[in-house]
Amino acid sequence: MSTRIKLALLFGGRSAEHEVSLASARSVYRVLDRERYELIPVYIDRGGSWHPPERSFPLLEGEPPFPAELHRRPKVGCAALEEADVAFPLLHGPHGEDGTVQGYLTLLGIPYIGSGVAASATGMDKVLMKRLFAAFGLPQVPYRDFTRSGWVKDPDGIARSLLEGLGLPLFVKPANLGSSVGIRKVKRPEDLPTAVEEALRYDRKVVVEAYVPAREIEVAVLGNEDPEASVPGEVVPHNEFYDYDAKYTPGKTDLLIPAPLDETLGERFRFLALEAFRALDARGFARVDFFLHRETGEIFVNEVNTIPGFTEQSMYPKLWQATGLSYPSLIDRLVALALEDSSGEAEGRA
Numbered sequence: 001m002s003t004r005i006k007l008a009l010l011f012g013g014r015s016a017e018h019e020v021s022l023a024s025a026r027s028v029y030r031v032l033d034r035e036r037y038e039l040i041p042v043y044i045d046r047g048g049s050w051h052p053p054e055r056s057f058p059l060l061e062g063e064p065p066f067p068a069e070l071h072r073r074p075k076v077g078c079a080a081l082e083e084a085d086v087a088f089p090l091l092h093g094p095h096g097e098d099g100t101v102q103g104y105l106t107l108l109g110i111p112y113i114g115s116g117v118a119a120s121a122t123g124m125d126k127v128l129m130k131r132l133f134a135a136f137g138l139p140q141v142p143y144r145d146f147t148r149s150g151w152v153k154d155p156d157g158i159a160r161s162l163l164e165g166l167g168l169p170l171f172v173k174p175a176n177l178g179s180s181v182g183i184r185k186v187k188r189p190e191d192l193p194t195a196v197e198e199a200l201r202y203d204r205k206v207v208v209e210a211y212v213p214a215r216e217i218e219v220a221v222l223g224n225e226d227p228e229a230s231v232p233g234e235v236v237p238h239n240e241f242y243d244y245d246a247k248y249t250p251g252k253t254d255l256l257i258p259a260p261l262d263e264t265l266g267e268r269f270r271f272l273a274l275e276a277f278r279a280l281d282a283r284g285f286a287r288v289d290f291f292l293h294r295e296t297g298e299i300f301v302n303e304v305n306t307i308p309g310f311t312e313q314s315m316y317p318k319l320w321q322a323t324g325l326s327y328p329s330l331i332d333r334l335v336a337l338a339l340e341d342s343s344g345e346a347e348g349r350a
């Protein structure tokens with residue numbers, strides 16, 4: 001028993017995806033092979049403070065999260081981490097998926113599942129991610145980006161150039177977020193300023209994209225230097241778009257696995273998913289999301305999620321299941337990839 005791998009599971013976190021993270025962590029907890037792993041759960045509350053395993057275990061067993069502790073600064077870190085052989089930061093959004101926690105684990109010298117600092121940070125920033133995709137020649141939806149100070153100086157000029165350059169409808173998004181938080185679809189010119197102000201509540205950078213009438217295709221990627229791509233899946237939201245409500249209310253979105261696509265098209269998505277993974281220099285795992293234009297058949301890369309939703313019912317694990325890798329085996333693979341990564345290439349991670 002002493003040779004069990006000590007796996008630190010970091011979950012919760014400060015972002016809007018706190019609940020998703022909790023659900024993912026509970027799924028991992030349920031299936032984790034106790035003969036192989038000794039679990040060190042570390043709950044991060046909504047205020048950003050980290051909690052030791054004895055306080056974190058009950059949440060994995062189904063108890064509701066306790067209220068965030070109020071400190072002037074969050075209490076980051078946890079002594080129990082010193083024992084860990086490997087960490088699984090199962091956190092989504094800012095302060096978890098964006099390279100901050102990855103940087104902390106890198107400093108501590110703890111190998112961890114998933115992308116390093118640079119890929120995590122770029123994957124969280126839609127503007128930087130788009131610039132990288134462009135450098136790799138990946139197909140993208142036409143877009144513009146600007147900052148709060150740019151908007152404040154010349155809102156009318158920016159609005160005009162968005163409408164002239166991209167037409168209507170438009171999608172307005174904060175650069176650094178996830179789960180569709182702060183994202184608005186704009187159909188009338190007069191609604192544009194409000195949508196921009198809304199996005200600016202969440203970030204100082206805003207991305208505006210032309211609307212694409214699209215099917216939404218997602219591919220799971222797994223690996224380090226030689227990543228593999230799963231079969232593609234499709235999300236079919238019942239709402240007007242894949243908004244927060246559609247993402248997290250059961251029954252409001254259908255997952256089609258595999259996506260009903262002809263083989264050539266499916267292969268194209270898998271190829272582009274691997275290209276996007278490489279463009280970001282992602283590691284371990286990532287889910288690559290696409291738009292498939294309903295009329296023209298054009299494919300656009302939308303984004304790479306460096307810590308995809310990870311409940312047993314989430315797209316990422318289900319795609320691997322459909323490709324022949326069970327949920328428990330997937331966890332084993334991720335741990336092996338994290339440990340492989342740390343043997344010799346640790347410095348390269350950031």
Ligand SMILES: Nc1ncnc2c1ncn2[C@@H]1O[C@H](COP(=O)(O)OP(=O)(O)O)[C@@H](O)[C@H]1O
Binds near residue numbers: 303
């Ligand atoms: N340019 C677009 N055209 C059509 N739908 C879009 C566009 N951009 C975003 N959407 C819709 O909004 C959802 C969330 O946008 P996305 O950029 O993936 O943000 P997040 O990082 O929050 O998931 C998408 O899944 C899709 O349903």
Ligand SMILES: [Mg+2]
Binds near residue numbers: 179289303
């Ligand atoms: Mg998305």
